[in-house]
Amino acid sequence: CAFPPHDFHRRLDLSTHQTTSTSIAAALTSIKDAPTYPSSPISYTFEDLTEILEGKGRAQACFDCYRLGVDPLWFYSKSDNDDDNNNLLEREEISGLLGSPDQGWTRQQIQAVMSTNKTKKTNNGLGYKTMNLLAQRFGSIERHVSRLSKVTTCVDGTTKLLLDLVKDQLQIETVIIPWDDRQKSTLCISSQVGCRQACTFCATGRMGKLRSLTADEILSQMYWASKTCRILDIYPIENVVFMGLGEPADNVEAVTRAAQNLVHPHVFQLAPRKVTISTVAPTPQAFEDLSKSEVVIAW
Numbered sequence: 123c124a125f126p127p128h129d130f131h132r133r134l135d136l137s138t139h140q141t142t143s144t145s146i147a148a149a150l151t152s153i154k155d156a157p158t159y160p161s162s163p164i165s166y167t168f169e170d171l172t173e174i175l176e177g178k179g180r181a182q183a184c185f186d187c188y189r190l191g192v193d194p195l196w197f198y199s200k201s202d203n204d205d206d207n208n209n210l211l212e213r214e215e216i217s218g219l220l221g222s223p224d225q226g227w228t229r230q231q232i233q234a235v236m237s238t239n240k241t242k243k244t245n246n247g248l249g250y251k252t253m254n255l256l257a258q259r260f261g262s263i264e265r266h267v268s269r270l271s272k273v274t275t276c277v278d279g280t281t282k283l284l285l286d287l288v289k290d291q292l293q294i295e296t297v298i299i300p301w302d303d304r305q306k307s308t309l310c311i312s313s314q315v316g317c318r319q320a321c322t323f324c325a326t327g328r329m330g331k332l333r334s335l336t337a338d339e340i341l342s343q344m345y346w347a348s349k350t351c352r353i354l355d356i357y358p359i360e361n362v363v364f365m366g367l368g369e370p371a372d373n374v375e376a377v378t379r380a381a382q383n384l385v386h387p388h389v390f391q392l393a394p395r396k397v398t399i400s401t402v403a404p405t406p407q408a409f410e411d412l413s414k415s416e417v418v419i420a421w
Contacts, residue, residue, distance in 0.1 A: 162263040163256065164188050164345065165337035165379060168388045174259075180252050185389045186236050188263070188341075191349025195262050197232065198248045268294075268342040273350065281356060283346055287315070287339055292332060294367055296343035298356060306360035307351060311343040313377050314368025319402055326367050334373035340380040344390060362392060363420075364399040371401040371408035378415045385416055394418070 163171050163184055171181040187194040248256070260266075271293065272284040281298040297310040317324070318331035344362065351358055362384055364370045370377040377399060383389040384397050397417035403409035413419050 162267050162338050162342070163260050164263055164267075164341045165383065167382065168386055175248075175252055175255065180248055182388055183248055184256070188345055189348060189390055190232060190235060191345050191347070191352055192232055193262055193264050194248065195253070195256060197229065198253060263338075263342055263345055267338050268346065270346055270350075279356070281350060281354070283343070283350060285343065285346060287335075289336075289339075290333075294335065294339070294343070296347055296366060298347050298350060298359070300357045302357075304360070305357050307357040308361040308363060309344065309347045309359045310363050310366050311340060311347075312366030312368050313340060313364055313370045313373050317368050318372065319369045319404060321402065331368075331372070335368070335376060337376040337379040337383075340376060341383060341390075344384065360392070361396045362398070364401075369402060369404065370399050371404055371412055374408060374411045378412065381415050381417050 163174075163181075166174070168178075168181055168185065171184065172178045175181050175184070183198070184194045187197050266288055268285045268287050270283060271286045274282045274284075279300040279302075281300075283296050283298070285294050285296065286292075287294065292315045294312040294315055296312060299308045299310065301307065312335065314334045315332040316329035317326045320327040320330075343366075344359070347359060350356065364377060364381075381397055381399065384392050385394045394416040395418060398420050399412055399415065399417055400420040401409065401412060403412075403421050409419070409421070
């Protein structure tokens with residue numbers, strides 16, 4: 123993560139993407155009318171999303187999807203081209219980046235994995251009212267938070283994801299590090315675009331700080347990494363380290379909010395000892411603020 127690509131600052135001309143149904147597509151456009159809301163429920167607490175969606179089962183259904191790297195707006199919507207009797211492959215923009223389309227998962231396969239989850243089983247649907255609320259108030263994580271731009275894999279299996287941030291088309295990196303001995307992976311995630319600390323050993327420090335990431339953007343890295351692991355058959359993520367771009371102590375609120383969902387038993391379900399926030403602790407107060415979280419702090 124200390125070696126950003128040469129075109130790290132580039133801005134992209136975002137193409138127009140089709141949604142899975144006409145009604146959802148129309149509803150998604152209304153997100154522009156609600157700029158005070160996060161673009162995705164992924165950064166909401168389980169309790170807050172339960173209240174918004176009026177039910178723990180509905181909140182659990184959303185987070186079960188995010189944990190697998192599945193957008194609930196896709197999973198619980200019937201595509202205009204779908205046939206209930208024909209489990210068509212996952213249709214998402216990443217098919218060309220993560221391999222051929224036949225590496226996608228069917229809805230049936232995804233549902234089978236969810237049904238064997240140790241937590242409460244996902245219900246069979248969110249309902250029209252809930253779907254419209256998700257679309258109108260939050261939108262799609264893949265269209266309104268971040269998009270996968272490039273996947274690079276090393277010979278040892280280490281996989282780097284380059285993400286475009288929809289907000290301003292800046293880019294960040296997140297890295298999946300598989301461990302053969304444990305058959306699990308560690309995810310290295312970013313907390314800022316650039317960094318103002320200017321550590322001499324880090325190429326990111328030479329960029330300066332462009333901006334901090336929102337909690338949505340931080341957690342979207344976990345989302346895309348989970349999707350990548352699922353489709354490319356990489357070991358599932360067991361550890362998360364905040365050792366990517368940026369200084370977490372310069373973005374305490376978003377980092378701690380993201381960490382809260384990473385370790386929540388109904389959200390990403392990681393053990394608190396499996397999430398590490400690495401910081402140079404620019405001030406004693408910043409270190410103290412980070413230390414209030416449930417996770418490990420590495421100075």
